[in-house]
Amino acid sequence: MRIRKNAVITGVGGYVPETVLSNKDLEKMVETNDEWIVSRTGIRERRIVNDANVATSDLATRALKKLLQDGDIHPDEIDCVIVSTSTPDYVMVSTGSMVCEKAELKNAWGIDTNAACSGFLYALTLGASMIESGRCKRVVVIGADKNSSIVNYKDRNTCILFGDGAGAVLLEQTEEEVGLIDSFFRTDGSGKENLIVTAGGSKYPASQETLDQNLHYVRQDGRVVFKAAIQGMTNTCREILRANDLDIKQINYLIPHQANLRIIQAVGEQLNLTDSQVKVNISRYGNTTAATIPLCLWDFKDDFKYGDKLLLTAFGAGFSWGATYLKWGKLRGK
Numbered sequence: 621m622r623i624r625k626n627a628v629i630t631g632v633g634g635y636v637p638e639t640v641l642s643n644k645d646l647e648k649m650v651e652t653n654d655e656w657i658v659s660r661t662g663i664r665e666r667r668i669v670n671d672a673n674v675a676t677s678d679l680a681t682r683a684l685k686k687l688l689q690d691g692d693i694h695p696d697e698i699d700c701v702i703v704s705t706s707t708p709d710y711v712m713v714s715t716g717s718m719v720c721e722k723a724e725l726k727n728a729w730g731i732d733t734n735a736a737c738s739g740f741l742y743a744l745t746l747g748a749s750m751i752e753s754g755r756c757k758r759v760v761v762i763g764a765d766k767n768s769s770i771v772n773y774k775d776r777n778t779c780i781l782f783g784d785g786a787g788a789v790l791l792e793q794t795e796e797e798v799g800l801i802d803s804f805f806r807t808d809g810s811g812k813e814n815l816i817v818t819a820g821g822s823k824y825p826a827s828q829e830t831l832d833q834n835l836h837y838v839r840q841d842g843r844v845v846f847k848a849a850i851q852g853m854t855n856t857c858r859e860i861l862r863a864n865d866l867d868i869k870q871i872n873y874l875i876p877h878q879a880n881l882r883i884i885q886a887v888g889e890q891l892n893l894t895d896s897q898v899k900v901n902i903s904r905y906g907n908t909t910a911a912t913i914p915l916c917l918w919d920f921k922d923d924f925k926y927g928d929k930l931l932l933t934a935f936g937a938g939f940s941w942g943a944t945y946l947k948w949g950k951l952r953g954k
Contacts, residue, residue: 625751625752625754625793626748626793626794626796626798626800626801627747627748627749627750627751627752627759627792627793627794627800628792628793628794628798628799628949629790629791629799629800629917629946629948629949629951630691630790630792630950630951630952631688631690631693631788631789631790631952631953632690632787632788632917632918632951633685633686633687633688633690633789633918634683634686634785634786634787634911634914634915634918634919635679635682635683635786635787636786636905637667637668637679637784638667639667639668639669639670640666640667640668641665641666641667641668642654642664643657643658643665643780646776646779649773649774650773650774650775650779650780651776652776661781661880661881661882661902661906662880662881662882662884662900662902662903663902663906663907664903665903665906666782666784666904666907667784667785667906668768668783669768669769669784674766675709675718675766676705676709676764676766676769676786677703677709677715677718677719677722677764679764679765679766679784679785679786680703680715680719680762680764680788681718681719681723682786683762683764683786683787683914683918684701684719684760684762684788685723686788687760687789687790688723690951690952690953691953692953693790695725695726696725696726696727697727697757697758698728698760698790699727699728699729699756699757699758700728700729700750700759700760701716701719701725701728701729701730701731701759702716702730702732702733702746702747702761703715703716703730703731703733703743703762703764704732704735704739704740704743704761704762704763704764705734705739705763705764705765705909705910706734706739706765706770706909706910706937707766707769707909708734711820714730714731715730715732715764716729717729717731719762728760733746735910736909736910736940737877737910737912737934737937737940738805738934738935738936738938738940739940740761740910740911740913740914741803741932741934741943741944742805742940742942743761743910744761744791744803745800745805745944747759747760747761748799748800751792751793752793754793757792757793758790758791758792759790759791760788760790760791761788761791762787762788763786763787763788763908763909763914763915764786764787764910764911765784765785765786765908765909765910766784767782767783767784767907767908767909768783768784770817771837772834772837772838775837775839777840778839781879781880782838782907783905783906784908785905785908785911785915786908786911786914787911787913787915787916787917787918789914789917790952794949796949797927797947798926798927798946798949798950800944800945800946801946802863802864802945803860803942803943803944803945804856804863804942804943805941805942806852806856807941808938810939811844811938811939812938812939814841814845814848814939815840815841815845815937816838816839816937817835817836817837817839818830818835818839819833819835820835820836845935846880846883848939849877849880849883849935849941850883850886852939852941853877853883853933853934853943854890854891856933856941856943857874857933857943859943860931860943860944861931864945868891868893870929871897871931872897872924872925872928872930873897873899873920873924873928873929873930874887874888874891874893874897874898874899874930874931874933875899875913875930875932876898876900876933876934877912877933877934877935878901878905878906878907878908878915878916879907879912879935880902880907884900884902887933899919899920899923900916901916901919909936912934913932913934921951926949926950927947929945929947930945930946930947931943931945932945932946
């Protein structure tokens with residue numbers, strides 16, 4: 621009988637900048653107020669990089685170093701680093717390679733992926749595949765974004781939503797009945813105009829015209845994204861449950877992308893989950909894009925017990941969305 625070798629999370633790390641941008645701070649920048657922001661998003665504050673020399677790779681590196689420190693892991697043990705980000709340091713040089721350099725990972729190679737807010741889940745599946753195939757023994761998957769670099773702080777519709785941060789997990793192989801079990805993903809490119817940074821790529825390279833039109837900032841149609849996110853996240857979670865012959869009552873926790881508290885609550889309600897089963901930290905960090913799910917895993921890691929069944933789900937630009945089912949293992953150093 622062939623024993624399935626799963627990829628299991630054995631380490632978690634996170635990092636958010638020290639500078640807090642509160643709703644009260646935003647009241648001084650755009651026409652908005654704390655009550656309006658909280659009632660519509662659930663966000664009270666977000667963390668923002670206040671040093672122009674700090675890039676996404678620095679956020680990712682600090683999350684990775686926290687993971688290594690807490691798990692008593694030597695940098696030479698890491699084989700590969702996958703960084704999911706929408707805000708890479710450079711267009712041509714991968715952020716993953718920068719992280720390997722800054723964290724002094726001598727034996728690792730690094731790459732980037734980009735599926736916006738869904739990116740961490742996509743990257744997690746790629747990392748798990750490397751572990752399951754035996755090509756790598758230890759893979760670090762990082763979700764990191766310096767959203768302040770693409771936010772227009774004169775646009776009250778978007779500047780209230782986003783924060784900066786990074787979260788990282790370590791994947792290793794196990795023959796125990798824990799680890800990543802299944803994923804279900806979908807994309808729909810026709811939704812791209814509803815959540816996008818228009819310029820800066822090969823279609824609309826940087827020019828004076830793109831700068832004058834503020835096309836290098838994120839923009840979104842909130843109503844379209846709101847509806848699509850609830851539907852996409854709920855449906856992919858149901859697909860995972862069906863494919864694995866699971867009842868929602870068997871799920872211990874839902875770890876949703878932290879984009880909007882009303883979206884999170886709607887998904888939880890449609891899945892018939894209690895508030896205590898749905899992990900939420902959006903009030904403190906805002907939407908950190910690819911970092912939201914790993915930051916949740918980092919924040920709430922002490923709540924998860926060996927064998928707990930977790931559903932992770934996200935929705936982001938692209939449109940991209942999906943869900944991952946895993947059983948929690950044992951963290952190094954615990």
